[in-house]
Amino acid sequence: MNIMSESKTEDFKLKFGPENPNAIEVRDLVKIYTGRKVIEEVRAVDGISFSVNKGELFGLLGPNGAGKTTTINILVGLLDQTEGEAFVGGYDVKKNLPKIKELIGVCPQQASVYQYLNAKENIELFGNLHLVKKEVINERMEKFLNLLGLSKAANRAAKKYSGGMLRQLNLIVALISDPAILFLDEPTVGMDARVRRATWDFINSLKNTNKTVILTTHYIEEAEVLCDRVAIIDFGKLVALGPPKELIAKHGAKDLEEVFLKITGRRIMEGL
Amino acid sequence: MKRQRIFAFVKIQLKSLIKVPTALFIILILPVALILIFGFAFGSIYVEDYGWTGQDGYLFEFMVPGFIAISGLFIAIPVALSFSEDREQGLLKRINTTPTTAAEFMVSHIISNIFMAIIQVAIIFVLTFLMGAMRYITLTGILLSFVIMIIFTLSTIGFGLITATVSKSAKAAGGLVWIFLLPQQLLASNLYPLPPETQIVTMFMPLYYASDALSLLFFGVDLGNLRIWWDLLILVAFSLVLIIAGILLFKKYGRA
Ligand SMILES: Nc1ncnc2c1ncn2[C@@H]1O[C@H](COP(=O)(O)OP(=O)(O)OP(=O)(O)O)[C@@H](O)[C@H]1O
Ligand SMILES: [Mg+2]
Numbered sequence: 124m125n126i127m128s129e130s131k132t133e134d135f136k137l138k139f140g141p142e143n144p145n146a147i148e149v150r151d152l153v154k155i156y157t158g159r160k161v162i163e164e165v166r167a168v169d170g171i172s173f174s175v176n177k178g179e180l181f182g183l184l185g186p187n188g189a190g191k192t193t194t195i196n197i198l199v200g201l202l203d204q205t206e207g208e209a210f211v212g213g214y215d216v217k218k219n220l221p222k223i224k225e226l227i228g229v230c231p232q233q234a235s236v237y238q239y240l241n242a243k244e245n246i247e248l249f250g251n252l253h254l255v256k257k258e259v260i261n262e263r264m265e266k267f268l269n270l271l272g273l274s275k276a277a278n279r280a281a282k283k284y285s286g287g288m289l290r291q292l293n294l295i296v297a298l299i300s301d302p303a304i305l306f307l308d309e310p311t312v313g314m315d316a317r318v319r320r321a322t323w324d325f326i327n328s329l330k331n332t333n334k335t336v337i338l339t340t341h342y343i344e345e346a347e348v349l350c351d352r353v354a355i356i357d358f359g360k361l362v363a364l365g366p367p368k369e370l371i372a373k374h375g376a377k378d379l380e381e382v383f384l385k386i387t388g389r390r391i392m393e394g395l
Numbered sequence: 396m397k398r399q400r401i402f403a404f405v406k407i408q409l410k411s412l413i414k415v416p417t418a419l420f421i422i423l424i425l426p427v428a429l430i431l432i433f434g435f436a437f438g439s440i441y442v443e444d445y446g447w448t449g450q451d452g453y454l455f456e457f458m459v460p461g462f463i464a465i466s467g468l469f470i471a472i473p474v475a476l477s478f479s480e481d482r483e484q485g486l487l488k489r490i491n492t493t494p495t496t497a498a499e500f501m502v503s504h505i506i507s508n509i510f511m512a513i514i515q516v517a518i519i520f521v522l523t524f525l526m527g528a529m530r531y532i533t534l535t536g537i538l539l540s541f542v543i544m545i546i547f548t549l550s551t552i553g554f555g556l557i558t559a560t561v562s563k564s565a566k567a568a569g570g571l572v573w574i575f576l577l578p579q580q581l582l583a584s585n586l587y588p589l590p591p592e593t594q595i596v597t598m599f600m601p602l603y604y605a606s607d608a609l610s611l612l613f614f615g616v617d618l619g620n621l622r623i624w625w626d627l628l629i630l631v632a633f634s635l636v637l638i639i640a641g642i643l644l645f646k647k648y649g650r651a
Contacts, residue, residue: 199492200492201488224494229492231485231488233484235486248404248407249493252494252495254397
């Protein structure tokens with residue numbers, strides 16, 4: 124299923140910057156949140172390196188507080204790293220953020236839409252912010268709303284949406300600019316099993332559009348079903364990296380949960 | 396600056412004023428209610444040699460300029476609320492990951508709030524006219540009143556932004572904004588005569604210059620009267636300082 128009528132793959136390549144050949148690359152990335160006192164310091168990201176190929180669906184898997192959102196926020200320019208380098212779309216996040224912003228779509232962990240606006244108005248706004256043409260916005264909007272089954276609710280204010288619907292809208296808003304690189308921070312949190320599966324199908328179908336997708340999750344199944352490769356992070360450190368199947372085989376485990384257990388001695392979903 | 400982005404923001408900001416009941420109430424319904432209540436209460440009380448203009452007129456007539464100025468100040472409430480709510484919802488961060496510039500975002504807010512201020516003043520003028528309390532102001536005076544209120548709106552937005560910056564939540568902003576509103580409304584609105592000593596305080600309040608200039612215009616003072624232009628000049632200075640301070644403070648400390 125190809126959900127983008129005009130695949131812009133070639134354009135993407137033209138727009139990518141010259142500073143790095145990968146869709147995304149981070150080298151020895153460190154983020155320390157500083158508080159007023161030294162004891163308040165948090166090493167949220169502690170020397171992570173990985174690269175994401177163009178067209179890949181890459182997962183960051185880890186328990187709560189592992190540093191997934193922090194990593195994403197550095198990549199999309201919301202946070203400055205303390206140390207290390209980060210490149211998105213061939214551009215250095217420290218030097219060429221405006222260029223990066225034209226290439227990316229971001230689906231934040233917190234569903235961030237205007238509550239008093241309906242789905243269409245929210246989607247349209249973000250299409251306009253990316254300077255997408257009106258006809259193109261409408262065409263894509265219809266398609267996405269249909270695919271995720273939101274069409275009927277599209278004229279209802281977002282504040283009247285269920286948690287799952289809000290997450291779906293959050294996802295569509297990130298896609299309206301048909302970004303070359305898509306950041307999905309826990310895109311399916313709060314969805315029930317059925318809606319989650321539909322959303323997985325939807326995200327999977329993005330692979331055919333040659334998008335690069337980086338997705339964070341703490342759902343083992345989500346990482347296994349969707350990701351070409353996963354980076355498992357724990358306490359800000361990268362503890363494993365590779366295609367889910369290979370990681371499972373390498374550690375003689377039955378799933379990624381067991382891989383995590385064998386490496387760290389803990390469970391990802393501990394206590395949940 | 397891209398027009399498509401600014402239009403898109405202005406559109407949703409104006410929608411918010413209609414769809415969010417508090418905003419609609421504060422910006423339009425409250426001023427109309429004030430005019431109606433005070434119009435009927437004080438519309439027939441005739442006073443002689445009143446206030447510092449030393450003119451005769453209905454008490455209500457002396458109050459209208461103050462109500463216009465106060466209503467403009469009310470706009471600070473939805474401004475403070477909308478910025479802190481957008482921040483709470485993660486919308487400011489989300490917008491920040493799009494190619495939108497801070498200038499486009501701020502300019503759109505300035506445009507939509509000035510638009511609201513114009514509607515507000517127009518409604519008050521129409522009501523006041525219908526109530527027969529617009530006997531002296533000239534057409535030029537009316538036009539100049541709009542200019543004054545447009546400039547005053549900039550300082551109002553500044554107050555709103557500073558409030559949003561120092562407030563941790565939208566709830567806090569809704570309360571804190573009164574630090575700016577209440578003293579100005581009580582002391583600088585020209586609604587009633589106050590001892591000249593209060594000037595030590597009111598000279599630092601932009602509302603004073605707006606309501607003073609409006610009062611002069613309302614009583615048909617000649618446009619050659621320098622006091623109007625002094626008021627306007629000081630108001631411009633205050634407004635520029637406040638809006639720039641508001642934008643810079645919010646950009647530096649208020650976004651996250
Ligand atoms: N603004 C902040 N100030 C201080 N510490 C922070 C801040 N944001 C996050 N942290 C800390 O940094 C660490 C990593 O947080 P982060 O949000 O990146 O984790 P995460 O992997 O996204 O977790 P989750 O699955 O809960 O979303 C946590 O210990 C968190 O408490
Ligand atoms: Mg997170």
